[in-house]
Amino acid sequence: MKEMHGLDVDPLTDIAICSGQTEAFAAAVFALIDPGDEVILFDPSYETYGGCITMAGGIPVCVDLDPPHWTSDPNKAYEAFYCQNKSYNIEQVLVCIINYHRKLYGIKTAGWRVGWAIASACIASTIRNIHTRITDCAPAPFQEAVVTALRIPPEYFELLRSDYESKRDFIIKMLAGVGFRIQFKPQGSVFVFAELPESCLLSDVEFIKESIKQAGVVAVPGCRFFHTMPPSDKRPPADLSYQQRYIRFAFCKSDATLAAAAQKIAGFSDARGRLKLF
Amino acid sequence: MMQLSQCTWTFPELLKRPAFLRRSIDSISSRSRSSSKYPSFMASASTVSAPNTEAEQTHNPPQPLQVAKRLEKFKTTIFTQMSMLAIKHGAINLGQGFPNFDGPEFVKEAAIQAIKDGKNQYARGYGVPDLNSAVADRFKKDTGLVVDPEKEVTVTSGCTEAIAATMLGLINPGDEVILFAPFYDSYEATLSMAGAQIKSITLRPPDFAVPMDELKSAISKNTRAILINTPHNPTGKMFTREELNVIASLCIENDVLVFTDEVYDKLAFEMDHISMASLPGMYERTVTMNSLGKTFSLTGWKIGWTVAPPHLTWGVRQAHSFLTFATCTPMQWAAATALRAPDSYYEELKRDYSAKKAILVEGLKAVGFRVYPSSGTYFVVVDHTPFGLKDDIAFCEYLIKEVGVVAIPTSVFYLHPEDGKNLVRFTFCKDEGTLRAAVERMKEKLKPKQ
Numbered sequence: 238m239k240e241m242h243g244l245d246v247d248p249l250t251d252i253a254i255c256s257g258q259t260e261a262f263a264a265a266v267f268a269l270i271d272p273g274d275e276v277i278l279f280d281p282s283y284e285t286y287g288g289c290i291t292m293a294g295g296i297p298v299c300v301d302l303d304p305p306h307w308t309s310d311p312n313k314a315y316e317a318f319y320c321q322n323k324s325y326n327i328e329q330v331l332v333c334i335i336n337y338h339r340k341l342y343g344i345k346t347a348g349w350r351v352g353w354a355i356a357s358a359c360i361a362s363t364i365r366n367i368h369t370r371i372t373d374c375a376p377a378p379f380q381e382a383v384v385t386a387l388r389i390p391p392e393y394f395e396l397l398r399s400d401y402e403s404k405r406d407f408i409i410k411m412l413a414g415v416g417f418r419i420q421f422k423p424q425g426s427v428f429v430f431a432e433l434p435e436s437c438l439l440s441d442v443e444f445i446k447e448s449i450k451q452a453g454v455v456a457v458p459g460c461r462f463f464h465t466m467p468p469s470d471k472r473p474p475a476d477l478s479y480q481q482r483y484i485r486f487a488f489c490k491s492d493a494t495l496a497a498a499a500q501k502i503a504g505f506s507d508a509r510g511r512l513k514l515f
Numbered sequence: 516m517m518q519l520s521q522c523t524w525t526f527p528e529l530l531k532r533p534a535f536l537r538r539s540i541d542s543i544s545s546r547s548r549s550s551s552k553y554p555s556f557m558a559s560a561s562t563v564s565a566p567n568t569e570a571e572q573t574h575n576p577p578q579p580l581q582v583a584k585r586l587e588k589f590k591t592t593i594f595t596q597m598s599m600l601a602i603k604h605g606a607i608n609l610g611q612g613f614p615n616f617d618g619p620e621f622v623k624e625a626a627i628q629a630i631k632d633g634k635n636q637y638a639r640g641y642g643v644p645d646l647n648s649a650v651a652d653r654f655k656k657d658t659g660l661v662v663d664p665e666k667e668v669t670v671t672s673g674c675t676e677a678i679a680a681t682m683l684g685l686i687n688p689g690d691e692v693i694l695f696a697p698f699y700d701s702y703e704a705t706l707s708m709a710g711a712q713i714k715s716i717t718l719r720p721p722d723f724a725v726p727m728d729e730l731k732s733a734i735s736k737n738t739r740a741i742l743i744n745t746p747h748n749p750t751g752k753m754f755t756r757e758e759l760n761v762i763a764s765l766c767i768e769n770d771v772l773v774f775t776d777e778v779y780d781k782l783a784f785e786m787d788h789i790s791m792a793s794l795p796g797m798y799e800r801t802v803t804m805n806s807l808g809k810t811f812s813l814t815g816w817k818i819g820w821t822v823a824p825p826h827l828t829w830g831v832r833q834a835h836s837f838l839t840f841a842t843c844t845p846m847q848w849a850a851a852t853a854l855r856a857p858d859s860y861y862e863e864l865k866r867d868y869s870a871k872k873a874i875l876v877e878g879l880k881a882v883g884f885r886v887y888p889s890s891g892t893y894f895v896v897v898d899h900t901p902f903g904l905k906d907d908i909a910f911c912e913y914l915i916k917e918v919g920v921v922a923i924p925t926s927v928f929y930l931h932p933e934d935g936k937n938l939v940r941f942t943f944c945k946d947e948g949t950l951r952a953a954v955e956r957m958k959e960k961l962k963p964k965q
Contacts, residue, residue, distance in 0.1 A: 256672045256817065259840040267708050271583045272688070289837040292683055293583075294710065346635045348844030350672065350817075363582040366589055370704035371679045372672040376843045377815025378626075 238355060250358035253365040254380060256372040258352035263289050264368035265354050270295040277317050279309065281430070281462030281483070299464045304479050305420035305432070345489075346386075349379040401427065404488040404495060411499045412486065415512040427489035430459060433482050434512060440481040452501045459483030589704045593927045597911070601921040606914075607953040609875075610921035612748070612893065614944040618813040619853075619860070626816075626849035638844040641832050642670030642820070649851040650820050654803070657780070658793040666825045669832050670842045674778045674806035674819035676835070679705045681774050681802050681821060684834030686711045690739035695725070697928030697935055699748050699776065712737070715930040720887050720898070720938070723752040727761055734765055740772040743791060746779040749925055749940040750896050751889025753786055763794045772827070773801045778819075781810040781861055782868055785890035792822070799824050802831065807850045809893070810864065812944075817843060818850040868893055868943070871950055875943040878954030883963040893944040896925060898937050903964035906936040914939075918960040920953045 238244045246252060255261035262285070270276065272294030278286055280299045287297040300317045302309055352375070354364045374380075405422065408429055413419050416434030423429055433444060441458035448454050463480040488495060507513045597610040608615075617623070641647070647664035654668075655661055662668065671677040678701055686692060688710030694702055696715045706713050714733050716726060741762065745754040754762075766773055773791050780788040792801040806819035821831050876895060879886050885898035904910040907924035914920050926935035943950060 256676075256839050256843075257841075260672070260838060263838045267583065268586065269581060269583055271585070272710065285837050285840065288833075292834060292837050293708070294688065348634070348636045348638055348841070350839065350841070350843045359579060360581045363580060363586075366582075366591060367586060367704070367708075369592055369595070370589060370701045370708075371676060371838055372817060373675040373701075374815065374817065376672075376817050376846060379843065 246355055247358065251355055251361045253354045253356075253361050253368055254375050255352050255354060255364075255368050256375045257350040259285060260350075260368065260372055260375075261352045261354040261364070262286065264364045264371055265356075265360075266290055266293045266295065267371070268363040268367040269360065277314070278464070280464055281307075281459065281480075282464070284461050287464055297464065301463075301475075305418070346379075346382075349376065349382070351375045351379050351383045401488070404490070404492070405429070407492075407495055407499075408486060408488045411495075411502065414510060415502055415506050417484075417512075427487055429486045429488065430483050431486060432479075433484065436511065441484055442481070444484065452505045454498050454501050456487075457485040459485055585707050585710070586704065589707070592700060593923060597915075597921050597923060600915050604915050604919065606919045606921045607949060607956065608921045609941045609943070609945065609950075609953055610923045612809075612942045612944055613814045614812045615949060616812060616946050618811045619856075621856075622811055622813065622849050622853040625852035626845050629845035629848035634845050634848055636844065638670075638841045638847055640836050640841050642668060642842065643844065643847040643851070646670055646818075646820075646847045646851040646854075649854040650805075650822065653854045654822050657788075658790045660793060660798060662822055663825075667822055667828055669821045669823075669828055669835060670847060671819045671821065671835055672839045672842050673808065673817035674776060674804050675701050676817075676839060677804040677806070677819045677821045677831075678702065678774075678776065679708070680831045680835040680838055681804065682706055682709045682711070682834075683838070684830035684832070685772065685774075685802070685827060686739060689737070691735060691737045692739060693730070693733055693741045694930075695743065695747075696930060697749055697925050697938075698742070699744060700928060702742055703930070711739075713930065714738075717929065717931075717934050718747075718750065718752065719934075720750075720896075722888070723747070723750045725754070725758045725762070727758075730762070731765065734769050734771065736769075738769060738771050740774055741766065742774045742776070744776040746777075746783055746788065746891025748779065748892055749894050749923070749928060749938075750887065751892045751894050753783060753788065753890040755786070756789055759789055759791055759794060763791065763797050766800060767796055771800070773797065774804065775801060776804050778804070778806045778809050779892040780805065781864060782893055783891040784865065784869055784872065785888070788891065800827075802827055807846075807853060810861075811853050813853075816846045816850075818846050871943040871945070871947060874947060874950045874954065875941060878950070878957070879941065882954070882957045882961055894940050894942050896938045896940050899939050900937050901963040902961060907939050908936075911939055914957075914961070919956050 238246050253261065253264065255264055266276070266289050270290065270293045273296065274294075275296045275298045276290045277298050277300055280301050282299070287299075290297045298317050300309070300314050354361065356364065409419055409422060412429065412431050416436065418432040418434065419429065420432075433439070433441065437444065439447065441460050445456060445458050448456065458481075460481050460483075462483075462485070463477070490498075502512065505513060594611040598608060600606070601608040601610065642650075644664070647668040647670065650668045650670075651662050651664040669677075669680070671680055682692075682705040686706065686709040689712060690709075691712045691714055692706055693714045693716060694706075696717045698715075703713060716729050716733060718725065743754060743762070745752070747753065762773070765771070775791050777788070777790060780790075790803055792798045792803045802821050802823040804819065804821050807816060808814035808818070821828070823831060872889070872893070872895070876886055876889075879895070879897055883901050885901065887896050887898070889895040899907065899910040902910065902913075904913055907926050911922050911924045914922055922939040922941050924935070925938040925940050926932035929935045945953075
């Protein structure tokens, strides 16, 4: 934290080691959310956030980020604070930032299930207490291994970043080449959120089904990351059809896998090189 | 994942928001706190108030604790507190139930091999297929029941998570759930997370038999489930066939589910372990929970599972997917190997633990405790009152500081702590040298009051 963000956190009081980031989030939500509390999410958002908040009795309130650059309109967030909460009795607002820690993804051990929550002591303490009632502890041998991982010199991560950037550039070129609309290069994570070609009349789910059947390539339909809020007095009905037009591709795969995917997709392109999966 | 830098709010724009919103972001208001039910070891053992000069220099003064109202009573677990005190005072730890010896080599080797074979990415959410099969095979061997590993077995991060996923997946706010006190502390916490109404039936010494009349009056039309832990932590009681039969007929009559925590099933000494799911008509309404840690002395690996019919497994899997999503991959592969251990492994396990139990039980009797019979688990509970301390907490404090041995005060395992004030729990999951040393310390320094 000090090295990456310049933050001095107290390891004794400000950190809760959890069984993966999923459980860190679950522990935080259960620790802090009372039934009826609202939690604001920025959509598109990872599916488990809303599910976990609902399980804790909270109410997910989604603020849509605007395509194609997923920018945030301050008025939408403002409306989310007020429109939903009719009594305007907001006791406090806590902000939760979920960080795909580059080092853990860098050591490519997502299956080890070690994650953490960092917060001021008054909050971290509660998260720890609730975490021990959910899983008791993260796998002990891997906590030790992660200590080693976090001390790997920065040069390893620079090389890794460069490697992932190449994979990212490869997949973007491949997808754009067959007609996907990619407005910007992802600046982080291991995913590309690509918009279907204009000529493709399929929804994201239909496209994935055809892609599996015909091309043998799997990706995730983007609709699962959007949570449509009903229109309200202050929120006019909006055109949300874009929410079924995105596909999430992962590029955290070997070069051979990415190349094979490219080849399979190319096999389903027309003479102009445009994808023709119907 | 979206990076914060892509949000177009600038700091000046944030400042234009209404004043009270800004105030909320700037200062965190305190919430009311109810008094803790846990003993006051906190001053010396708390991880919150550990003094740290550097932290004081770089941070603001400590804020009051933030916690959801229904979970305010759940602080640092008694196990953590006692283990920390054990270290501080150099006491022999017969408190928290983890062995001070390691698991079998063949299981550790299987984990190492799984890591080397590259099994380090996300496993399938409900379990690595090989482990699901191994669990189903073991379940058949133990109960005679054939279950579908794909539809009826769910792997979780330890039995602790199996319990959390079962409660959160199958209990609605307001549902009544019956527990038998004393009970493992995560039951109450996860039931509170689920918004359940908890009814507690106390098991009393000397034999901790189920008070059936009390159970019959406790069941109502709002009862959704009964939780049974057998072999039972902390008492070592094992539910008899007669008890389970009566409970089963009450559940069938009143359409009540049963959740069973059977993590100590292989540490059954005085009688055979019986799974509720194996009783006629009960599999369809039972979630059977178990784990690797106690049987294989690998409590830090956190591999657990549930076995339940598909219509109950569904809810468990839903909750599990939002709690941890997936379980440690290489350890799952190793767990499959462990569960295929030959019968001789389990026989030797029981022999070893029987010998350890004898050392502790004879030692505790010689010291002057009233020792209650324990049929299973690696725990015994004893009555400490011969030594004249006012309650279990005072006794455990005295035992650590003056005698140098750790036990667990059992009052924390009751909804009504008064019910447990005469009892403390010792564990014998330690090597024989440690057990003998603890007994010697107690013989030397612990004298019954005349």
